[in-house]
Amino acid sequence: xxxxxxxxxxxxxxxxxxxxxxxxxxxxxxxxxxxxxxxxxxxxxxxxxxxxxxxxxxxxxxxxxxxxxxxxxxxxxxxxxxxxx
Amino acid sequence: xxxxxxxxxxxxxxxxxxxxxxxxxxxxxxxxxxxxxxxxxxxxxxxxxxxxxxxxxxxxxxxxxxxxxxxxxxxxxxxxxxxxxxxxxxxxxxxxxxxxxxxxxxxxxxxxxxxxxxxxxxxxxxxxxxxxxxxxxxxxxxxxxxxxxxxxxxxxxxxxxxxxxxxxxxxxxxxxxxxxxxxxxxxxxxxxxxxxxxxxxxxxxxxxxxxxxxxxxxxxxxxxxxxxxxxxxxxxxxxxxxxxxxxxxxxxxxxxxxxxxxxxxxxxxxxxxxxxxxxxxxxxxxxxxxxxxxxxxxxxxxxxxxxxxxxxxxxxxxxxxxxxxxxxxxxxxxxxxxxxxxxxxxxxxxxxxxxxxxxxxxxxxxxxxxxxxxxxxxxxxxxxxxxxxxxxxxxxxxxxxxxxx
Numbered sequence: 001x002x003x004x005x006x007x008x009x010x011x012x013x014x015x016x017x018x019x020x021x022x023x024x025x026x027x028x029x030x031x032x033x034x035x036x037x038x039x040x041x042x043x044x045x046x047x048x049x050x051x052x053x054x055x056x057x058x059x060x061x062x063x064x065x066x067x068x069x070x071x072x073x074x075x076x077x078x079x080x081x082x083x084x085x
Numbered sequence: 086x087x088x089x090x091x092x093x094x095x096x097x098x099x100x101x102x103x104x105x106x107x108x109x110x111x112x113x114x115x116x117x118x119x120x121x122x123x124x125x126x127x128x129x130x131x132x133x134x135x136x137x138x139x140x141x142x143x144x145x146x147x148x149x150x151x152x153x154x155x156x157x158x159x160x161x162x163x164x165x166x167x168x169x170x171x172x173x174x175x176x177x178x179x180x181x182x183x184x185x186x187x188x189x190x191x192x193x194x195x196x197x198x199x200x201x202x203x204x205x206x207x208x209x210x211x212x213x214x215x216x217x218x219x220x221x222x223x224x225x226x227x228x229x230x231x232x233x234x235x236x237x238x239x240x241x242x243x244x245x246x247x248x249x250x251x252x253x254x255x256x257x258x259x260x261x262x263x264x265x266x267x268x269x270x271x272x273x274x275x276x277x278x279x280x281x282x283x284x285x286x287x288x289x290x291x292x293x294x295x296x297x298x299x300x301x302x303x304x305x306x307x308x309x310x311x312x313x314x315x316x317x318x319x320x321x322x323x324x325x326x327x328x329x330x331x332x333x334x335x336x337x338x339x340x341x342x343x344x345x346x347x348x349x350x351x352x353x354x355x356x357x358x359x360x361x362x363x364x365x366x367x368x369x370x371x372x373x374x375x376x377x378x379x380x381x382x383x384x385x386x387x388x389x390x391x392x393x394x395x396x397x398x399x400x401x402x403x404x405x406x407x408x409x410x411x412x413x414x415x416x417x418x419x420x421x422x423x424x425x426x427x428x429x430x431x432x433x434x435x436x437x438x439x440x441x442x443x444x445x446x447x448x449x450x451x452x453x454x455x456x457x458x459x460x461x462x463x464x465x466x467x468x469x470x471x472x473x474x475x476x477x478x479x480x481x482x483x484x485x486x487x488x489x490x
Contacts, residue, residue, distance in 0.1 A: 018151060038155060041217035048214060 005081070006074040012046045013070060026071030040067070047073070053080040091263045092326050092489060093334040095174025095319030096429050097166040101137035101312055102415050104165070106173065109426075110433050114462040116444035118415050120299060120310050126282055133285050133294060137312030137417025139278075155218055156231060157196030158278035162315035162422075163228035164235045167272050171236060174319040174331065176270065178236055187240040187268035188233045189259040190317075191251025191275035193421035194284065195244075196223030201281035228276045232317075240268045246421070249381075250476035251275050252316060253424030257340035257482055259320050269322050274425035276315035285311065291350075293385050299418070301382035301411035301443050302389050302457040304450035309383040312417025316425030318432070333489040335435040339368025339471075345479025352388055352475050357395035360481035361471060365399075368485035370469055372400045375407060377440055377470040379431040380457075382411025383418055390452045392473065397455075408465060410458040414444030424474040428484055431472040435488055440465050 006026055014021040017033050024033070035043070044055050055076060067073045098104060101119030102112035112119060123136045139162070144153045147165050156164070167188075171178060178186070199222040203215040221227060226244040233242045241262055245255040252275025259273030288294060288311060295308035326333055341363025345356030365372060381392055389411075397404045412430050419426055434440055439462055446459035469487045476482075 016151065018149070038218065042154070045214065045217045054213065 003081070005078045006071065008050060009047065009074045009077055010070060012050065013043055013073070016043050016046065024070055026069065026074065028070045030067060030069065047077055051077060051081050053077065055080055086266065089264050089266055090323035090336060091260050091320050092323045092336045093318050093432050094321045094326050094331045095170040095176065096334065096432065097169030097171070097173060097317045098314065098426060098429055099139055099142065099162045099166045100314040100316070100416055100426060101139050104139065104141065109429070113412055113415050113430055113441040114439055116415060116442050116460050118298070118444055119312070120417050126280065131282060131285055132289050135297070135310055136280050137310055137419070138280055139314055155222065157199045157222045157227060159192060159196055159198070159276045160222070160228040160231040162278055162313070163190055163232050163276035163317070166274065166276070166315040166317040167232045167236060170272060170317040170319050174321070176319065181237060182239050183237055184239045185269040186238040187259055187262050187271035188229050188238050188242040189245060189255045189262070189271060189273045190229040190232065191245045191247070191253070191255035191421045191425065192225060192228055193246065193248050193251050193277055194279045195225035196227055197279040197281050197284045199223040201283045204283065232272060236272070238272065240271070247480040247482065248476035248478055249418065249420050249423055250474035250480050250482040251421035251424065252426070253428065253472065253474035253482035253484055254342070256318060256320070256337070256425065256428050257342065257484055260337050260340055263320055263322050269325050271320040272317055273320055274315065274317035274428070275422040277419050277421040278313045279420060280311060280313050295384060298445050299384040299414050300445045300447060301380065301384045301413055302450060302453040303446045304448040306384045306386065306389065308385050309413065310417040312419040312423070314416070314419050314422050314426060316422055316429045318425070318428060335432045335486045336489050337484060338487050339364040339366070339370065339485030341365070341367055341483040343481045345481070347479055349478055352391040353479060354391055354395050354398060356479055356481050357392060357473070357475050358398045360483045361395065361399045361473065364471055364483035364485045368487070370485060373403050374469045375400070375471060376465065377434060377467045378407055378409040379427045379434070379470065379472040380409050380411040381473045381475045382413055382443065384411070384413055388475065392475065393453045393455055404455060407455065408440050408458050408463065409455050410441055410443040412441065414446070424472065424482065427472050427474070431470050431486055435467050435470055435486055438464060438467055440467065
């Protein structure tokens with residue numbers, strides 16, 4: 001089964017940010033669409049639920065650097081999913 | 086230092102008997118109970134079948150989906166009541182900063198819905214992670230924070246927790262803040278939304294829940310009925326209120342507190358008496374000045390008996406001239422919000438000069454032999470009144486209100 005990680009991540013972020021999904025791309029910077037600390041927590045949580053994975057997230061990680069763009073979130077999800085299998 | 090006089094200029098409620106002031110007051114005056122069949126939660130493993138739930142509450146009418154997800158039900162109640170209280174007061178808040186406005190909210194148990202859901206997932210469903218906002222949604226101070234954020238209130242802000250006296254303690258503390266000049270306006274009251282399966286199960290472990298109905302002071306009473314909701318009052322320095330020609334419901338003039346320092350569960354006559362005496366002393370009122378008492382009146386065998394005796398101790402021969410009624414037959418026991426809703430009721434009693442009755446009353450009890458205003462409201466001259474809250478753990482709080490002059 002091939003999963004379009006980028007599309008699924010976009011859907012989750014669009015829902016959280018109440019933004020039209022077409023307005024988002026891999027290059028969209030999270031900061032530019034107003035993602036705040038709480039949004040990050042909810043987005044990561046929803047991604048984890050959706051894919052059954054665990055994205056490492058602790059105080060040592062600078063979230064805004066790790067997930068600067070939607071594309072970088074999608075890569076992290078893909079990596080975590082492959083590791084999980 | 087000049088002590089500020091403090092008045093009530095706005096009221097907001099979310100209750101099982103209606104969530105506009107008119108609905109709320111009409112239910113109390115007409116003894117129309119908000120207690121009904123327990124709905125919307127799994128009840129298979131509960132014995133409880135009745136509660137005073139806020140059934141009509143529709144979160145989406147007040148919050149977009151994203152905000153709602155960040156708010157426990159108890160915080161949602163608090164915000165809705167706070168917005169209504171501010172609107173009622175006609176205070177024009179700044180959209181940006183309101184440094185002289187305090188927020189003091191009572192709650193017995195904070196975000197119980199959030200906690201219950203998280204524990205259900207962790208213990209029963211074995212999930213590895215719970216919702217990331219579980220802590221900020223469930224913390225006892227969440228509602229106070231959320232109200233301050235929603236209305237941009239930057240003054241002293243905190244939550245007060247003293248079980249079933251929380252709302253009364255919160256209003257009393259806010260009264261002191263304004264009186265001492267530490268704030269000009271305060272949103273004060275209480276909120277509670279603890280009608281979750283886990284929380285109700287814990288209540289069932291105590292032998293105090295009523296089987297059929299809450300009947301304060303009635304000889305056939307069998308206990309309390311759990312409730313929920315929020316009540317918020319706008320307290321304001323009297324000078325400030327007069328300057329802006331505000332509608333003034335009543336003046337708050339006294340706050341008395343005490344601890345039984347005795348039994349964890351059973352109320353104590355001396356503790357209850359002493360809180361009433363302190364409230365009268367603080368308000369510079371004589372016992373004979375009081376015409377009405379809004380009772381704690383839970384409907385348990387022991388509370389109503391002890392409260393009756395305490396009132397007799399404090400008011401002596403004047404006790405038989407006092408009207409005393411409980412709101413809990415209509416509202417159930419709202420725990421942390423109970424004292425706040427009862428303060429709203431007391432303020433409306435003074436403003437309208439109508440005493441709401443003790444609902445669901447059936448049979449006189451020689452051990453509760455005050456004038457409990459059974460079932461039928463009364464028109465009466467109420468110049469000064471007190472509102473009692475006597476909580477588990479022996480924490481007592483009493484507020485005194487007088488007609489605005």
